[in-house]
Amino acid sequence: MFENLTDRLERSFKILKGEGKITEINVAETVKDIRKALIEADVNYKVAKSFTDDIKRKALGMNVLTAVKPGQLMVKLVHDELAALMGGKAEDIDLSGNPxxxxxxxxxxxxxxxxxxxxxxxxxxxxxxxxxxxxxxxxxxxxxxxxxxxxxxxxxxxxxxxxxxxxxxxxxxxxxxxxxxxxxxxxxxxxxxxxxxxxxxxxxxxxxxxxxxxxxxxxxxxxxxxxxxxxxxxxxxxxxxxxxxxxxxxxxxxxxxxxxxxxxxxxxxxxxxxxxxxxxxxxxxxxxxxxxxxxxGDIVSLVEKAQEQYDEEQARKLHKKIVKNQFNFNDFLDQIAQIKKMGNLKDLAGMIPGVGKALKNVDIDDDAFKSIEAIIKSMTPEERENPSLMNGSRRKRIAEGSGTSIVEVNRLLKQFEDMRKLMKMVSGGGAKKFGRMMNQMPRR
CATH class of the missing domain: 3.40.50.300 (P-loop containing nucleotide triphosphate hydrolases)
Structure with missing residues (x-):
């Protein structure tokens, strides 16, 4: 959502990039471009004009600190005015009365x-x-x-x-x-x-x-x-x-x-x-x-969505399995199910700062996990519990049963094993060991 407006506003802010200070000329030019961006986004003309007039007045009335660049100041002003334009704060519904x-x-x-x-x-x-x-x-x-x-x-x-x-x-x-x-x-x-x-x-x-x-x-x-x-x-x-x-x-x-x-x-x-x-x-x-x-981005909303799917008791059990290197494909399926419940994948990715822009032209299908789920569900209960059982004939059977290729099955098994090792290292205090190891490596 809002991709076109985000791109246009970013271009507008570039007008002030490299400028040493706020002036009436560079503010007027930036504000004019912001107004165009809003109108292109189908914002009501009177709303767009009032919005940019307020920004111009506030920008020219500010003494810019030397530590704050004009472009950064404009981003902050536009952010605060956008939030105010849309209401300022969240408002819940009235649930008084019975019913x-x-x-x-x-x-x-x-x-x-x-x-x-x-x-x-x-x-x-x-x-x-x-x-x-x-x-x-x-x-x-x-x-x-x-x-x-x-x-x-x-x-x-x-x-x-x-x-x-x-x-x-x-x-x-x-x-x-x-x-x-x-x-x-x-x-x-x-x-x-x-x-x-x-x-x-x-x-x-x-x-x-x-x-x-x-x-x-x-x-x-x-x-x-x-x-x-x-x-x-x-x-x-x-x-x-x-x-x-x-x-x-x-x-x-x-x-x-x-x-x-x-x-x-x-x-x-x-x-x-x-x-x-x-x-x-x-x-x-x-x-x-x-x-x-x-x-x-919107990290707060992303964390809230994750917390809604978070089960404390289940998380404790999962942590124990990770430490003991017992994390298996059944656990992996459960994690996928929780991610899918959080909503549209591209929308979720857009909540991470910088990721939304990087994925602007990338089509993330909500069925992105489909082939992974198909491969896992083509495994026997024993294979899901114990991935080390996988041999050539099992991999071939899983590929045929899931409608994928042996290459895809091998890729998933390799990625799963790498992920399992990383999770064990981080959960078992291995992160500190990894950090010490990195510090001891020779540097150029």
């Missing part, structure tokens, strides 16, 4: 139904809630079936009233059912249209009036750019929603919606969604997003 009611609104195709299920999964797994999903889109049969399928995936009940065409009654009955069954959050998926129309707006307003939701979340497809911002404004004028959800953010290399929407509707972006997996929903952190836009 708390969350109304999901947006146009058809924006990803409302998928987001509703992702939100239910998020509240269940990370907030310890017991959510209920409500199929309030009575016009599109596929929406009801989709919600049922997603509900089954995450083991969350889905409330429907077969053949009912009254979404207000469905919503009210769902809340009664939730109270009866002990569900503490009710998430109502509403109908959308291909464009805003009076009928749709009146219907959502009627549901709002009937159930008095704690939160109304407006779901918008970030790939629609400025159209997303305009749609958000119209919905907000009618519904006065509490927050915005940006979906399909991984498909948008420009990012104009994320940068414009807060300034235009004065409502926070609360969540961002990438991909179809139920785990790919994140609370929106403006400061971290500013880091990523400027190519600084």
């Amino acid at each position: 708390s009611v969350i109304l999901i609104a947006g146009l058809q195709g924006s990803g409302k139904t998928t987001f509703s299920a992702k939100l239910a999964n998020y509240l269940k797994s990370k907030k310890g809630k017991h959510p209920m999903l409500v199929a309030g889109d009575v016009y599109r049969p596929a929406a009801i079936e989709q919600l049922k399928v997603l509900g089954e995936q995450i083991n969350v009940p889905v409330f429907t009233i077969p053949d009912s065409k009254d979404p207000v009654s469905i919503a009210k009955d769902a809340i009664k059912e939730a109270k009866k069954n002990g569900q503490d959050v009710v998430i109502i998926d509403t109908a959308g249209r291909l464009a805003i129309d009076e009928e749709m707006m009146k219907e959502v307003e009627s549901i709002k009036k009937a159930v008095s939701p704690n939160e109304i979340l407006f779901v918008v497809d970030s790939m629609t750019g400025q159209d997303a911002v305009n749609t958000a404004k119209e919905f907000n004028d009618r519904l006065d929603f509490n927050g915005v959800v940006l979906t399909k953010l991984d498909g948008d290399t420009r990012g104009g919606a994320a940068l414009s929407i807060r300034a235009v509707v004065d409502k926070p972006i609360k969540f961002v969604s990438t991909g179809e997996k139920m785990e790919t929903l994140d609370v929106f952190h403006p400061d971290r997003m500013a880091d990523r836009i400027l190519g600084m």
Whole structure:
């Protein structure tokens, strides 16, 4: 995401590279280029102008320390202004009430139904809630079936009233059912249209009036750019929603919606969604997003994602196995599964400072582990437990069973053995030995 904007901003900062001090001329030139970069990223023109005017005013009003280069100062200014533009701080949703009611609104195709299920999964797994999903889109049969399928995936009940065409009654009955069954959050998926129309707006307003939701979340497809911002404004004028959800953010290399929407509707972006997996929903952190836009990565989010998959007891057992050199292919499969749960691989790599830029033109398939998994799953239980059993005939059988080649099988076995040695060395205090050995080596 944001690749185009990141590249353009980087070029803008180069204008100040090598400059000894901030001047009105070089600041004006840099700011002009930043404004062009924002407009190319489909940021609202008025927002882009106000943003760059603020940067120019602050840059010219600063006394630059001799230790801080003008280019570094501009990066810091742009970072802080980007974070402020997107809201400054993360804002969570209101979960007061029993049950708390969350109304999901947006146009058809924006990803409302998928987001509703992702939100239910998020509240269940990370907030310890017991959510209920409500199929309030009575016009599109596929929406009801989709919600049922997603509900089954995450083991969350889905409330429907077969053949009912009254979404207000469905919503009210769902809340009664939730109270009866002990569900503490009710998430109502509403109908959308291909464009805003009076009928749709009146219907959502009627549901709002009937159930008095704690939160109304407006779901918008970030790939629609400025159209997303305009749609958000119209919905907000009618519904006065509490927050915005940006979906399909991984498909948008420009990012104009994320940068414009807060300034235009004065409502926070609360969540961002990438991909179809139920785990790919994140609370929106403006400061971290500013880091990523400027190519600084997002280590905090990466660590948080890793911690979500971290099991302390399992980690202790794994450490013991590594020290005893007993780490095997079953353990390796478990580690792969945990990495895959963290989300899109390229998106994860982009959270590491400097890596996002290096991988800009590299296509990292989410199925990158597919051949590795196929090879491991073609092994017998004994071979997975004891990789030293591998001989020529076993390797040939595994290659044929996994649809790979003997070369690929040999490569994986070699990489696995090298990794196992390294893990044992680091876990067993070998890192210090390695360091001492390096220090004793002759230098030129």
